[in-house]
Amino acid sequence: MASYSVQENSLKEILPEKTLQTRVPQVKVDRVIKPAPCRYRNGIAKYIIRRSSDCIRCGKCVQLCPYGVHVDKPGYKYFAGPRLDLCVGPACEKTDHYCVAQCPQSALRMVENPMMQVLGDYRWTADLILATWRMAETGDLPAPEYGYDYHCGASGGGFDRIRFRFPDKPPVEIGEGNIDTSIELNRRDDGRPRIRIDVPWYGGGMSFGSVSNITQLSKARAAVAWNTFTCTGEGGYMERLRPYDDHVITQVATGLFGVREETIQRVPIVEFKYAQGAKPGLGGHLLGDKNTVAVSKMREAVLGISLFSPFPFHSVYSIEDHKKHLDWIKHVNKRALVSTKVSTPTDVDMVAVGSCAAGTHIVHLDGGYGGTGAAPDIAKKNIAMPIEYAIGRVHAFLEAEGVRDRVTLIASGGIRTAHDIAKAIALGADGVVVGTAELVALGCVRCTRCESGRGCPRGIATTDVELSAQMNVQWGTQRLINLYNAWRKELVQILRRLGLRSVQQLRGRTDFLMHLDYTNDVGRKT
């Protein structure tokens, strides 16, 4: 697998002297899978074991349970709190180590945790959140006995109704070690670096301000470990991100917060954000409470006022204007690839082709249901089409125009699992951008309070010093490295079952997909 690495020598030829002088040594992060347990005292469990006062503390349950749910600490009078999040629930009933049946005093009882009704929502079900946490914790797929239904959400449409049509047996047996999950981001053959990332996804833009610096750093370090990218969002370039420059995409959006020539020159990819899935057609939204001293300094704005990115780019009213934007970035940074992030209006296919004509390397579609940041509810629900529709339309149109292989198509906005990633690619994308899933891995419960007051009560999407101290960079990095590892495993399994050697072969293979609400007889009639 050809890995993208920057040759310091070649940089000398293309980077301005000033940028080279200020370049800091790049930090390496090892791709090592280590446990990163829940940072709260109590994990949220799917099942609860209740212990009555009939318990005589014989210790049988402790001996029986292979998962380590029951904890008996020596020197204590009672059992310690059980590790309920490890309990597999009813899957245990038929085994010989089912504690409830085996307890000599019948002192144990198992119930489904009523909190499962509270956790999650249609798009991110409780099972999906718990499974993502488990992946981030262990770096592996959740064991099947946990019974997590985590391949889809429960939104009743789009990815959640699309399934893979796996053959009974793979058409060709390919060892999992021989399956390539890397994708190329520059298909233009324009002399700029042919950047290749090891996994077909990179981290979405979340500005410093919307999320804490610990969240940003964790994302960046995981991107380094997996040889992929993270994005600064539009809130400026944090100094502490500089040791990871080679894996950072910096964003130019309408607010131009913290955009300077030197920040553009630092990075291998620059992203133009025309719109974002959370609030398509509307500008960014950082409410006053989150505009702290550090944020206002980086954004070069007044402390404590709400920061709105105006909309639209008043310098762009046509594809020709858009080309001027791209040319400007390409001129300032001779090695940069340019990504164009747009949302999904009815004419999204035209926009994509236009953007391709203007010279973009990456067309990034952000579907209407996506987004992590604060947004008006009316925008999140109603404006622009869901990404599932947009991918196929754009892919088909780019093909019809004969330019599909000159541009990398990246999809985002509601990508939650490795299955979603594979489905998006099978629908026609080259790769995806993930955002919310990373936050869930860091402990997000999707309470949606990212925007109010001091921000995220879980310390992820906040700039409040006290709140963000709930998490540290090592732990955050590990959680994301683990999640990526589990996803890659799952993706490789999907490719193996389909008999594909690389993820690039999956692109546009809608024949591998079926939709539960359709007859699925296209191409089978003859």
Added chain:
Amino acid sequence: MPEKYHIETRPVPPRLARIGKYGVVDWREDCARCHNCVKKACVYDRHRQEADYIRNLNDVDALFFDCMGCFSCVQNCTKGLLGLVVNPVYESLGNGYWTPEIIQTTWMQAETAKIPVSGAGYRGPFSGPGFDSMWTDMSEIVRPTRDGIHGREYISTAVDIGRKPPLLAFEGEKLAGTSPPLVSIPMPVIIDMSSPQHTLPALGPILRETATRTGLVAMVNPRDWPFRKGDRERHLPHVAFHLDPEAPPLPKDILDKTKLVEMPDSTDVLERIRKLKSTSPEIVVSVRVALDANGTKRAIALAAFPEIEVIHAAADLNGNEIGTQNPRFIKDMIREIHTSLVESGRRDEITLVAGGGIALAEHLAKAIICGADLVTINLPLLIALECQLCSRCDPGTLCPAKLEQIDFEYGVGRMTNLIAAWHDQLIEVMGAMGMREVRRLRGDVGRAMFFEQLEEETFGKLFGTRK
């Protein structure tokens, strides 16, 4: 440029305990009494507020449900005693159409006049029945969006009610003949009369005052006349009497101070319009057509008559066809009427008002995209007063929202806030669509995407026929 429309708002806190979605239950018997109680660490300080609230409790049945659902205390409690539950009272709010989410967001808007904002992406189902089966469009690169909400560009939400002549004729430099009367209101919303089961004597003056302060029009039962003394002159330009044939007749001088009236549809409606117009030619007449099994046909047929200038097509409270087995939804019925009028070339001569099922600001925009010039609302304004839609409004029944005790300023403030929040949201979606005029949004289905169409165009090609 029209005068900038601005609604004065101020926060109007609720009178009753908030009915939040989440509540924390704890199992105090096992509490370790440790000194680092997670309740003290609540980011929102809710546990302390709850203790204060219970100390000063006025009503024994009103529990404290204002938890934000972040799970932090649940996950940090030393002994794991805390659990999060969905408040059963929250779940019992409203009904199948007016969901608890709708009621809660309406309360929030009525309190703060702010657009509901939240993080973490969209949480709901992929699509749904009714208005949930369509998305509004947005603009990108080649079609510029409009920055209405931050005031850099002015987006007009004004609409005209009445007949717009297809062309203007001139005699020399002067307009030939007289142009028909038009009523202009700054936002495409008319406040409808309360439905019989939701009528409260105190509501009338509040609705009229809200219409007056927001510059809109409220439909009024003639039995409500006379108004309170000080209100008459101020309110009359902002009311439209519903001229039920059985209602007591109103004095001509009073009627002439209003600009719009409404008549229920009847066999002799044309005759009644002619009669009214003969004495009050400057008044615009709307005909209320109930959208029953024949509703759309009747509306289309009526539109062919030269006497008709405004049609108020009214579905039931949930936006459904009235009295049919498989009722159609208001959005589809409005589309049918609109399309038919476009085809017959009479669309601009008729103002189409859609009523029923408009529960959120997004429904307002979507009804207009489907072809309505404007909509009528009433139930959202009632919900703004903390009504829970329990539908037990019979006299003598205890109203959980204590609506019989509402204060005038509270009522007007909450309703005005809601209208202001809806106006801002209308501007948000129009800005995203790149529209500067709500009049141009009417029937512009090119600015919307419909579930069935998108499914067929994208998934139909790939997966066959939808089952």
